[in-house]
Amino acid sequence: MNYYAVLDVGGSSIKYALMDEAGAFIEKSSVPTPKTSLTLFMDTVDSIVKGLGKNQPLQGLAVSMPGAVKVETGMIEGVSALPYIHGPNMKDLLQERTQLPVELENDANCAGLAEGWIGxxxxxxxxxxxxxxxxxxxxxxxxxxxxxxxxxxxxxxxxxxxxxxxxxxxxxxxxxxxxxxxxxxxxxxxxxxxxxxxxxxxxxxxxxxxxxxxxxxxxxxxxxxxxxxxxxxxxxxxxxxxxxxxxxxxxxxxxxxxxxxxxxxxxxxxxxxxxxxxCQFGNDANLIGALYHFLQRQKEGRLKL
CATH class of the missing domain: 3.30.420.40 (ATPase, nucleotide binding domain)
Known part of the structure; x- marks a missing residue:
């Protein structure tokens, strides 16, 4: 069984979970979202990922984010409650910090994907x-x-x-x-x-x-x-x-x-x-959809090789 770190980044909290490839939750919790600093955000994510990967190897990091997420480039356009995510390449930064494959998708899109996968x-x-x-x-x-x-x-x-x-x-x-x-x-x-x-x-x-x-x-x-x-x-x-x-x-x-x-x-x-x-899912929808998006993107990448 493969395991993944999954994040749902919101304006007030970051929900996070350890999930398996079938979409089941192994553990989940949340922490307050850093409001003003990209550095604090990256430190928070790094701490979460290390905690989730303490007892088993992680195959990747799946993230639901606010804003207009460009899934191909990893940039986040538009506006949101977190100004610091708009501008830098968040996918590249997260991959460099966690040393894991990373995929990002917009939060509403993640909610939709969750329903199509197992909802x-x-x-x-x-x-x-x-x-x-x-x-x-x-x-x-x-x-x-x-x-x-x-x-x-x-x-x-x-x-x-x-x-x-x-x-x-x-x-x-x-x-x-x-x-x-x-x-x-x-x-x-x-x-x-x-x-x-x-x-x-x-x-x-x-x-x-x-x-x-x-x-x-x-x-x-x-x-x-x-x-x-x-x-x-x-x-x-x-x-x-x-x-x-x-x-x-x-x-x-x-x-x-x-x-x-x-x-x-x-x-x-x-x-x-x-x-x-x-919709079948409530607060868990973005987490489930983020994981499904990650799995589909990784599958598409393997097919291109």
Whole structure:
């Protein structure tokens, strides 16, 4: 059995695990992410890898990272909560420091890959993974492979323009700004004349359950806005499955209500059903997907030899 060090680098913590080639966890934990220093980051990763490799040889280091990861070059473009990862070649630096083969992939793409390997999309080749949080991101997977797009923006569903795009206001509403959890918070705060920082998504659903009709109305709009984006993506890509992830996807009744909203939409094509399923993995998704990405990249490299 082969063993691998796997990292999920986030803005607040680095989740890490020792995993085998079947995707099973041998051990896992987390540490705070260094906020400002690349040197501290490299020291932290080095310490993690040495600890994971203490009792068995490691075959490689698989990493899920924020930002626009260029898997071929090892560079990370775009912006994230960790400015120091943008600029240097992170793959080269990690390989030099750990003396292990290293593969990097974007965190949302890793979550999508996990579902296709041993999760909710393991029985299909073409699927979308939509992750709903403060914004909306995700992954496009065709033939079991992540599609990055020419500029690396494939799967950035949240940038779709949704409302007021004809110039009736200075900034058009995007799918993220009105249909993510952050968008719902902003809409409810505006209606209740509150500061968005004084509300959470959980509190909003509690208000609705307690009979607040204003909040109930905003939640209904939230579901409809989500459904419009999903409907459009179905017709653009026509995947075999559309998976929904993010903390809100685990809320009881959320996926059921979203599918009911989708069913209320008029389809011009008979026989087409637009519906979603919940992602199987939660906090472990990025780790599992990072390992799968590593294994696939290494396999492709051997085939080229």
């Amino acid at each position: 909710a999309a393991r029985d299909v080749n073409d699927y979308l993974c939509i992750v709903i949080g403060t914004g909306i991101g995700g992954a496009v997977v065709l033939d079991k492979k992540i599609r990055h797009g020419k500029n690396g923006f494939a799967g950035e569903f949240g940038y779709m323009l949704m409302e007021d795009y004809l110039g009736r206001q200075e900034v058009a509403e995007t799918w993220s700004s009105i249909a993510a959890v952050g968008g719902l918070v902003n809409q409810v705060a505006k209606r209740k004349e509150m500061a968005p920082d004084d509300l959470t998504g959980k509190e909003i659903f509690t208000l609705a359950e307690n009979g607040d009709t204003d909040v109930q109305d905003e939640i209904e709009k939230f579901y409809k806005r989500l459904a419009v984006g999903i409907y459009n993506l179905q017709f653009i890509i026509d995947p075999e499955k559309i998976l929904i992830g993010g903390a809100i996807s685990h809320r009881e009744g959320f996926v059921k209500q979203l599918n009911e909203t989708l069913q209320q939409m008029k389809y011009d094509q008979e026989g087409l059903t637009v519906q979603v399923e919940k």
